[in-house]
Each structure stands twice: as C-alpha cells, then as structure tokens.
Amino acid sequence: MGPEKSKEKSRSGRPRSEKTRLAILEATADLLVEGGLGAATMESIAARAGVSKVTIYKWWPSRGSVAIDAYFHRYRETLNFPDSGNLFDDLITQMSIMINAFRGRAGEIMAELIGQAQSDTALAQTLRTKWLQPRREKTTIVLQRAIERGEVRSDVSIPVLMDQLYGPLYFRLVARHEPLTIEFADELIRNTLQGVLQE
Amino acid sequence: MGPEKSKEKSRSGRPRSEKTRLAILEATADLLVEGGLGAATMESIAARAGVSKVTIYKWWPSRGSVAIDAYFHRYRETLNFPDSGNLFDDLITQMSIMINAFRGRAGEIMAELIGQAQSDTALAQTLRTKWLQPRREKTTIVLQRAIERGEVRSDVSIPVLMDQLYGPLYFRLVARHEPLTIEFADELIRNTLQGVLQE
Amino acid sequence: MGPEKSKEKSRSGRPRSEKTRLAILEATADLLVEGGLGAATMESIAARAGVSKVTIYKWWPSRGSVAIDAYFHRYRETLNFPDSGNLFDDLITQMSIMINAFRGRAGEIMAELIGQAQSDTALAQTLRTKWLQPRREKTTIVLQRAIERGEVRSDVSIPVLMDQLYGPLYFRLVARHEPLTIEFADELIRNTLQGVLQE
Amino acid sequence: MGPEKSKEKSRSGRPRSEKTRLAILEATADLLVEGGLGAATMESIAARAGVSKVTIYKWWPSRGSVAIDAYFHRYRETLNFPDSGNLFDDLITQMSIMINAFRGRAGEIMAELIGQAQSDTALAQTLRTKWLQPRREKTTIVLQRAIERGEVRSDVSIPVLMDQLYGPLYFRLVARHEPLTIEFADELIRNTLQGVLQE
DNA sequence: CTCTAACCGAGACGGTACGTCTCGTCTTTTG
DNA sequence: CAAAAGACGAGACGTACCGTCTCGGTTAGAG
Numbered sequence: 001m002g003p004e005k006s007k008e009k010s011r012s013g014r015p016r017s018e019k020t021r022l023a024i025l026e027a028t029a030d031l032l033v034e035g036g037l038g039a040a041t042m043e044s045i046a047a048r049a050g051v052s053k054v055t056i057y058k059w060w061p062s063r064g065s066v067a068i069d070a071y072f073h074r075y076r077e078t079l080n081f082p083d084s085g086n087l088f089d090d091l092i093t094q095m096s097i098m099i100n101a102f103r104g105r106a107g108e109i110m111a112e113l114i115g116q117a118q119s120d121t122a123l124a125q126t127l128r129t130k131w132l133q134p135r136r137e138k139t140t141i142v143l144q145r146a147i148e149r150g151e152v153r154s155d156v157s158i159p160v161l162m163d164q165l166y167g168p169l170y171f172r173l174v175a176r177h178e179p180l181t182i183e184f185a186d187e188l189i190r191n192t193l194q195g196v197l198q199e
Numbered sequence: 200m201g202p203e204k205s206k207e208k209s210r211s212g213r214p215r216s217e218k219t220r221l222a223i224l225e226a227t228a229d230l231l232v233e234g235g236l237g238a239a240t241m242e243s244i245a246a247r248a249g250v251s252k253v254t255i256y257k258w259w260p261s262r263g264s265v266a267i268d269a270y271f272h273r274y275r276e277t278l279n280f281p282d283s284g285n286l287f288d289d290l291i292t293q294m295s296i297m298i299n300a301f302r303g304r305a306g307e308i309m310a311e312l313i314g315q316a317q318s319d320t321a322l323a324q325t326l327r328t329k330w331l332q333p334r335r336e337k338t339t340i341v342l343q344r345a346i347e348r349g350e351v352r353s354d355v356s357i358p359v360l361m362d363q364l365y366g367p368l369y370f371r372l373v374a375r376h377e378p379l380t381i382e383f384a385d386e387l388i389r390n391t392l393q394g395v396l397q398e
Numbered sequence: 399m400g401p402e403k404s405k406e407k408s409r410s411g412r413p414r415s416e417k418t419r420l421a422i423l424e425a426t427a428d429l430l431v432e433g434g435l436g437a438a439t440m441e442s443i444a445a446r447a448g449v450s451k452v453t454i455y456k457w458w459p460s461r462g463s464v465a466i467d468a469y470f471h472r473y474r475e476t477l478n479f480p481d482s483g484n485l486f487d488d489l490i491t492q493m494s495i496m497i498n499a500f501r502g503r504a505g506e507i508m509a510e511l512i513g514q515a516q517s518d519t520a521l522a523q524t525l526r527t528k529w530l531q532p533r534r535e536k537t538t539i540v541l542q543r544a545i546e547r548g549e550v551r552s553d554v555s556i557p558v559l560m561d562q563l564y565g566p567l568y569f570r571l572v573a574r575h576e577p578l579t580i581e582f583a584d585e586l587i588r589n590t591l592q593g594v595l596q597e
Numbered sequence: 598m599g600p601e602k603s604k605e606k607s608r609s610g611r612p613r614s615e616k617t618r619l620a621i622l623e624a625t626a627d628l629l630v631e632g633g634l635g636a637a638t639m640e641s642i643a644a645r646a647g648v649s650k651v652t653i654y655k656w657w658p659s660r661g662s663v664a665i666d667a668y669f670h671r672y673r674e675t676l677n678f679p680d681s682g683n684l685f686d687d688l689i690t691q692m693s694i695m696i697n698a699f700r701g702r703a704g705e706i707m708a709e710l711i712g713q714a715q716s717d718t719a720l721a722q723t724l725r726t727k728w729l730q731p732r733r734e735k736t737t738i739v740l741q742r743a744i745e746r747g748e749v750r751s752d753v754s755i756p757v758l759m760d761q762l763y764g765p766l767y768f769r770l771v772a773r774h775e776p777l778t779i780e781f782a783d784e785l786i787r788n789t790l791q792g793v794l795q796e
Numbered sequence: 797c798t799c800t801a802a803c804c805g806a807g808a809c810g811g812t813a814c815g816t817c818t819c820g821t822c823t824t825t826t827g
Numbered sequence: 828c829a830a831a832a833g834a835c836g837a838g839a840c841g842t843a844c845c846g847t848c849t850c851g852g853t854t855a856g857a858g
Contacts, residue, residue, distance in 0.1 A: 020830080036318065037318060038318050041817090041818060041819085042818075042819070042820080043817090043818065043819085046831095050831090051830085051831080052830060052831045052832065052833085053819090053820080053821095053832095053833095054820090054821080054822090054830080054831085054832095055829085055830060055831080057820070057821085058829090058830090063819090111317045112317045112318055114314070114317065114373060114374070115313070115314040115315065115316065115317025115318060116314065116317075116318075117314065118310045118311045118313065118314025118315075118373065119235065119236060119237055119311055119314060119315075124375065127374075128374065128375070128376050132374060132376055133376075136376075150397055151396065151397060152395050152396060152397060153395055153396070153397050156390065156395045157386060159377055160367075160383060160386050160387060160390065161390065161395060163367040163370055163371065163377065163383075163387070164363065164367055164387065164390060164391065164395075166370070167366040167367030167368070167369070167370030167371070168359075168362040168363055168366030168367065168370075169366070170366070170369075170370050170373070170374070171362055171365070171366030171367075171369050171370060172362065172366070174313060174317065174369070174373065175313070175326075175327065175331060175369070176323065176327070177327050177331055177332075177335075178358055178362065184359060184362075187356055187359045188359060188362070188363065191355065191359065191360065191363060191391070191394075192363065192390070192391070192394070192395065193394055193395055193396050194394040194396060195390075195391070195392055195393040195394025195395075195396075196351050196352055196355045196360055196363075196391065196392055196394075197350065197351060197352070197392050197393060197394075198349055198350060198351060198352050211805065211806045211807075211850075211851060211852080212805080212806035212807030212808070212849085212850065212851085213806075213807055213808045213809080213848065213849040213850050214807090214808080214849075214850065215807095215808065215809095216808070216809075216849095219808085219809075240838090240839060240840085241839075241840075241841085242838080242839060242840085243839095245810095249810080250809080250810075251809060251810045251811060252810095252811095252840095252841080252842095253808095253809080253810085253811090253841095253842080253843090254808075254809060254810075256841070256842085257808080257809090262840095410800080410801055410802075410855090410856065410857065411800080411801040411802030411803070411854090411855080411856080412801075412802045412803045412804085412853070412854045412855055412856090413802085413803080413854085413855070413856090414802090414803070415803070415804075415854095418803090418804075434716065435716060436716050439843085439844060439845085440844070440845070440846085441843085441844060441845085442844095444805095448805085449804080449805075450804060450805050450806065450807085451806095451807095451845090451846080451847095452804080452805090452806095452846095452847080452848085453803080453804055453805080455846070455847085456803085456804090461845095509715045510715045510716055512712070512715065512771060512772070513711070513712035513713065513714065513715025513716060514712065514715075514716075515712070516708045516709045516711065516712025516713075516771065517633065517634060517635055517709055517712060517713075522773065525772075526772065526773070526774055530772060530774055531774075534774075548795055549794065549795060550793050550794060550795060551793055551794070551795050554788060554793045555784055557775055558765075558781060558784045558785060558788065559788065559793060561765040561768055561769060561775065561781075561785070562761065562765055562785065562788060562789065562793075564768070565764040565765030565766070565767070565768030565769070566757075566760040566761055566764030566765065566768075567764070568764070568767075568768050568771070568772070569760055569763070569764030569765075569767050569768060570760065570764070572711060572715065572767070572771065573711070573724075573725065573729060573767070574721065574725070575725055575729055575730075575733075576756055576760065582757060582760075585753075585754055585757050586757060586760070586761065589753060589757065589758065589761060589789070589792075590761065590788070590789070590792070590793065591792055591793055591794050592792040592794060593788075593789070593790055593791040593792025593793075593794075594749050594750055594753045594758060594761075594789065594790055594792075595748065595749060595750070595790050595791060595792075596747055596748060596749060596750050608824095608825085608832085608833090609824075609825050609826065609831065609832050609833080610823085610824065610825075610831075610832035610833035610834070611822070611823040611824050611825090611832075611833055611834045611835080612823080612824060612825090612833090612834080613833095613834065614823090614834070614835075617834085617835075638812085638813060638814085639813075639814070639815080640812080640813060640814085641813095643836095647836085648835080648836075649835060649836045649837065649838090650814095650815080650816090650836095650837095650838095651815095651816080651817085651834095651835080651836085651837095652834075652835060652836075654815070654816085655834075655835090660814095
C-alpha cells in the first residue's frame with residue numbers, strides 16, 4: 001500500500017514525478033487537518049493538489065491509503081522509545097508523548113483512520129503494518145529487557161502486557177467516554193505494574 | 200436517538216405503526232449480518248423493509264442510528280453481570296460472554312459501528328449512552344463491592360480500572376492485531392488484579 | 399369539479415363546514431398570488447388553511463381544481479359584455495378590461511393554469527367549462543347581433559371570429575413574445591374587422 | 598440552453614460523447630411520444646438511455662430543456678416558408694403543414710412544452726428563441742414582401758399581423774375548445790386578409 | 797336528549813422523482 | 828508515455844409532494 005520508491009533500475013518511460021507525490025500528500029494532510037477524513041475525498045485531494053484523480057489511483061488504492069501516508073508524512077515522529085533501565089519511567093515518558101499527540105488534531109485523525117479501517121481491510125492492514133507493528137516492536141524490546149532485568153515476571157506474555165498498557169489508551173481515543181490525560185496514564189501504568197488487589 | 204415508545208396518552212393523528220418499526224429493525228439487522236454496515240444503506244433498508252425512506256428518516260436521524268437500534272434489537276442481551284462475591288470469577292464469566300459475542304458477526308458489526316462513530320458524533324453519543332454506559336454502571340457496582348469487601352485497594356479509580364479491563368478487549372476487537380480469546384481474557388484479568396512485577 | 403353547494407335536503411351527519419371551504423380558497427388564492435401555481439401545493443394549502451389534506455381531497459380532485467376555484471373566488475369578475483350597438487366600441491371596451499386583468503398577477507396565474515391544464519385533462523375541462531365557455535357565450539350574442547345589424551358579414555363563422563379576436567390575446571399571454579397592450583388590442587380589432595389588404 | 602457543438606478547437610480532457618448525447622435525445626423523444634412530457638422524467642431518460650443522471654444535468658439545466666432538444670431532434674422540420682408571390686397561397690400552404698404536424702403526437706407534446714414553459718422561464722426562453730423566433734423571422738420576410746408588392750396595407754404592424762394569423766392556431770392547440778382543421782385555417786386567413794365587415 | 801353519521805384535524809405512511817455527491821473508470825490532449 | 832483534464836456510469840444521499848390511511852374529537856340533525 002502506498003507508493004514505494006522503486007528500487008528497480010530506472011524503468012523506461014517518464015519517471016514518476018516526486019513533486020506530484022508531495023503535492024498529493026501535502027494537500028491531503030491539509031484537508032485532514034481542516035476537515036478530518038471526511039473532507040479528504042479523492043476529488044478534493046486532486047483539486048487541491050492540482051493533480052488528476054487518475055494519478056492518485058495510479059499510486060494509492062483507496063482514499064484511506066492516501067490519508068494514512070499523508071498522516072505519516074505530516075506527523076512523521078521520531079518513534080523513539082526511551083530505555084533508561086527503569087520501566088515505569090520509560091513507559092510514562094513514552095505514553096506522555098503519545099497522549100500529547102493524540103489530544104490534538106492528530107488524535108482525531110488517527111481515530112478516524114481507525115474508524116475507516118473497520119470497513120476497509122487494506123487500510124486496516126496498513127495501519128497494523130506501518131503504525132502499530134513498529135511501535136509494538138520497540139515496546140517489545142523494552143519489556144523484554146525489563147523481564148531480563150527481573151523487574152517483570154517472566155511468565156507474563158508481552159503481547160498481552162502491551163495490550164494492557166496501550167489498549168486502554170486507544171479505547172479512550174476511540175470511545176471518548178473519559179479524557180486522555182497524563183494522570184490517566186500514570187495510574188494506568190502504576191496499576192498495571194503493581195496490580196489492584198489489596199496486599 | 201431512535202424512537203422511544205411514547206408514554207404520552209395517545210396524541211392526535213395516526214399512531215406510529217409498530218409493524219413498520221419492527222420491519223425496519225429486522226431488515227436492517229438482516230442486512231448488517233449479511234453485508235455489514237456498508238450494506239445497510241437507507242435505500243436497501245427501505246426496500247427490504249417495504250418501507251418509504253422518509254419513514255425511516257422520520258424516526259432515525261442517520262443510518263448509524265438505525266443500525267445501532269437494529270443491533271440492539273437483534274442482540275438484545277441479558278446485560279447481566281454476575282456478582283458471586285469473588286471478583287476474578289465474576290470478571291472472567293462476564294468477559295467470556297462478551298468475547299463469545301464479539302468473536303462472531305456481532306463483533307464485526309460492533310467494530311463497524313465504532314468505526315462509523317468516529318465520523319458521526321450522534322452515533323458516538325448513542326453508543327456511549329446506550330451501549331457503554333449501562334455496562335459500565337453494572338461493572339461499577341461489582342467493582343465497588345470488591346473494594347468494600349477489601350478485595351481491591353480503595354485508592355484505585357474505578358473508571359481507570361474498567362478501562363484496564365475492557366480497553367484491551369475493544370482494542371483487539373478494533374485493531375485485530377491479536378485474536379480475542381478466553382485465554383487472553385484470563386491472563387488479562389489475572390495480570391490486572393495481581394500486577395506484573397516480580398514480587 | 400369543485401364543491402357544489404348541495405341542493406339535496408340536508409343529509410344526515412355533520413354538514414360541510416363553510417368556514418373550512420373559504421379558508422381553503424383564501425389560503426390557495428394567497429399562495430397563488432405569492433408564489434404562483436407552484437407554491438400552491440396541497441401540503442402548503444392545507445397548512446396555511448389550517449386544514450387537513452384529506453379534507454381538501456374530499457372536495458377537490460386535484461390541486462389544479464382548487465387553484466382554479468380559488469382564482470375564481472378571488473377574481474370573481476362581473477363578466478359583463480357591453481352591447482352598445484357599435485361592435486368596435488364593445489370589443490375594445492371588453493378587451494381592455496381583460497388585458498388590464500391579464501397584465502397583473504391574475505394574468506400570470508391564468509397562464510400557469512393554462513400551462514397546468516396541458517397535462518391535467520380534468521383541469522383543462524374545468525377551464526373550458528367555467529372560464530372559456532361563459533365568455534364565448536356572451537361574445538357570441540354580441541357578434542350575433544352585429545351580424546343581424548348587418549355590420550358583419552353573415553357568412554362569417556362566429557367561433558372562428560372569436561378565435562381571431564381572443565386567440566392572439568391568449569397567445570401573447572402564454573408565449574410572452576410581445577407585450578399585452580391596449581394598442582395591440584386596438585390594432586388587432588381594427589385589422590380583424592377591416593382586413594389588412596390594400597383596397 | 599442545450600448543448601451547442603463546440604466550435605472551439607479541441608479542449609483538453611475527454612471530449613463529450615456524441616453517442617451519449619444522441620442516446621439521451623432518442624430516449625427522451627421516445628418517452629415523449631409514448632407518455633408525453635410527464636413520462637420523460639430525468640430518471641426514466643437516464644435509465645432508457647443507459648446514462649447517468651449527472652451526465653444529463655451536465656449538459657441540460659432542466660427536464661424541459663432536454664425535452665425541447667429531443668423534440669427538435671425528432672421533429673427537425675424543414676422550416677421552409679413558401680414565397681410564391683401570392684400571400685394567401687403562401688399562408689395556407691405553410692399553415693397546412695403546421696396544422697398537420699400539430700394534429701398528431703407532435704402537437705400534444707408542443708402543447709405540453711408550452712404548458713411547462715409557464716412555470717419554467719428558462720424553457721419559455723428556449724421556446725421563444727429556438728421555436729417561435731425562427732418561424733417569425735421567416736414569416737416577417739414573406740409579409741414584408743407582400744407589403745412591398747402592395748398586396749397588404751403598409752400601415753399594418755407585422756408582429757400584430759403574425760399574431761392574428763398564428764395566435765388563433767396556438768390558442769386552439771392549447772385550449773382545445775375547437776378542432777385544428779385546414780378549414781379553420783382557410784377561413785382564418787381569408788377573414789384576416791379581407792376583414793369581416795359587410796362591404 | 798341521546799344517538800349516530802359525517803366532518804374534520806393531525807399526522808403516519810408507501811411511493812416517485814428530484815438534484816447532488818463521490819466513487820472509480822475511461823478517453824482525449826498536452827508537455 | 829506520463830500526467831491533466833474532464834466525461835462518464837453507478838448508486839446512495841436527503842428532500843419534497845403526492846395521494847392514502849388511520850386515529851381521536853366535533854357537530855348537527857334524527858330518533
């Protein structure tokens with residue numbers, strides 16, 4: 001999904017215009033910010049980018065794909081995960097960055113992308129591969145090291161633990177029944193690590 | 200949202216047809232099951248129910264609203280929460296029911312409804328009031344009693360704890376990166392209650 | 399077409415409400431004046447008259463029927479034809495009255511009624527019976543007397559002569575290619591009586 | 598109104614499909630013949646022509662416009678006016694052609710078009726420019742020559758004379774109070790030229 | 797002085813067409 | 828030969844009136 005820069009030796013014919021690719025991504029990102037996913041129709045993207053619809057269809061299969069690429073293009077984040085040796089500190093630092101991002105426009109757009117993905121399997125696939133997976137890989141490393149340090153029990157399943165940590169966050173992003181705050185993250189991490197039972 | 204049965208004494212004019220209301224809900228539910236939310240267009244609902252589009256618009260503001268009412272109509276569940284006195288048992292029982300429901304067609308439809316709600320605030324509101332809230336109220340009571348019994352620490356925020364328990368579940372429903380299994384629920388509850396730190 | 403006051407001895411049951419009948423005619427006439435025939439929908443007439451649609455359908459078969467009755471109700475004219483003994487004077491007098499009426503709102507409405515009658519045979523019938531015919535009968539008498547007086551040739555067909563006099567007038571009303579003026583009527587009558595050939 | 602064949606050098610983009618244009622006109626003409634103007638709805642035209650409604654709206658502003666173009670397309674007539682040097686002969690020849698056309702389906706449709714034009718100014722405009730005007734121009738020339746020949750009085754207004762000749766004809770077409778026959782035309786022309794007064 | 801038939805309001809309802817929107821494809825010309 | 832321009836078929840959208848159909852409440856003459 002999304003246009004990959006061709007690794008092949010220059011194929012014959014006119015090469016793809018990088019200017020056009022960027023115009024599309026910028027236009028889409030602008031539309032996403034201004035009116036959400038609903039505003040980023042193929043027609044409006046083409047019009048805004050000064051590009052033909054066909055050109056977009058040539059390189060992206062669906063409007064969701066363009067949107068997600070535009071999202072990454074605009075919000076290309078460092079994706080750095082701290083690894084200080086103290087699990088709680090690492091988690092609260094990383095989660096704070098994420099929550100700060102999700103409280104703004106980027107959060108609304110991500111929520112809409114997740115929403116759209118419910119009826120667009122290709123988009124769902126892209127979201128998993130390009131968004132979720134890289135983050136889960138980084139997190140896996142951090143949690144693995146915490147297990148190795150003896151901080152976390154070794155019988156804990158890392159995928160389950162990751163869902164315990166990030167599931168509640170995405171749940172609030174999407175269900176909006178409670179606000180996404182740092183305090184929430186703090187208690188969430190604390191509870192997750194220590195449990196909630198009376199000692 | 201959705202038509203409430205009038206409690207008022209019969210108002211003037213022809214009364215609303217219960218037959219029509221049911222035909223709409225059944226038709227919509229059928230369409231949801233057959234082809235998901237995308238298949239439940241206003242046109243197809245009207246055609247299948249043998250009903251005029253205007254009649255649907257008269258009583259429901261959007262296609263999402265009809266869908267959600269149809270969903271509740273078809274999957275009107277007991278919404279019973281066990282309250283045995285043992286928190287783990289109660290949670291695993293309740294969550295198993297939920298997971299069993301979400302692993303079938305009902306789960307796909309719920310995921311699509313949540314998806315649609317990302318770009319339809321009215322639908323989002325309905326989902327919160329008619330789906331989430333009642334369940335959270337039941338759960339609140341159970342957790343409250345666990346605190347009173349001294350099973351759970353009294354400084355734990357119940358909303359946060361509920362998100363710890365159900366957030367990961369909805370996350371897997373929506374992101375589909377890992378399967379929704381009873382084993383997952385089991386470890387999730389266990390971890391949540393006891394924590395993951397090495398003792 | 400249109401409600402006739404029942405000549406029968408009072409039938410059992412509640413008698414028809416004269417108030418309602420008038421409310422409908424007044425409301426329709428108002429709507430005709432304000433927005434033409436297009437504005438006088440059954441819905442708007444019912445709403446404006448504070449009357450149920452069914453009541454209207456009870457007494458009139460179509461919207462055109464109501465409109466035409468409302469037109470006659472509002473513009474009930476004397477329908478007097480002068481009969482001075484001089485044909486030209488009589489014609490110019492009568493035609494001036496008609497042109498003056500047709501140059502205002504009444505003319506626009508009549509044009510729309512004629513228009514509607516092209517796709518509503520019942521309305522067409524009513525227009526002929528209630529509007530055209532009475533006028534043609536009056537005119538026939540006047541022309542008949544002109545023939546008897548020896549003013550007009552006795553081999554002239556009266557219906558044809560009437561169409562020569564009034565056809566051009568309705569043509570301008572409906573085609574609007576030239577204005578409806580007294581000067582037009584004057585030359586029309588003069589030409590018709592004397593012919594246009596060089597003597 | 599209606600699509601004009603572009604005189605411009607080929608503009609960029611996909612050119613308009615002539616096949617589609619013709620399909621629309623043929624479908625509309627068929628519908629007009631089969632069921633009159635009422636049958637020629639945008640939906641039925643689109644369905645019959647195998648064309649999208651949007652495509653029709655792209656090129657015609659209203660259903661009346663399509664209908665009138667379809668009418669001209671189907672009944673593209675010679676529009677020739679004889680000019681033999683004898684006014685009566687020319688008029689009776691031309692009027693006979695017209696009456697023969699108007700006595701068939703074409704007359705009904707024209708009447709409906711005139712009817713529709715009473716509540717559709719754009720359509721009215723088109724009727725005047727594309728139907729009435731060309732005919733009046735031809736007639737003007739013939740009458741002008743009759744005046745020059747000294748056959749007709751030079752103080753007669755040509756527009757008024759044209760309304761005297763064709764007004765009665767359209768009046769009968771639209772009011773249907775008397776039949777449209779050649780005999781009618783004959784007496785109409787004779788009366789108009791010679792007058793009806795006793796000499 | 798009730799009974800009862802018809803009238804009337806309110807408004808739900810199935811239906812048809814409207815005019816608009818976006819999608820994804822197709823067909824030209826331009827650079 | 829890629830890209831732009833834009834025509835096109837498809838099909839859902841939400842709205843407007845149509846004409847019909849219950850309802851409950853009313854109104855006047857008949858019994």
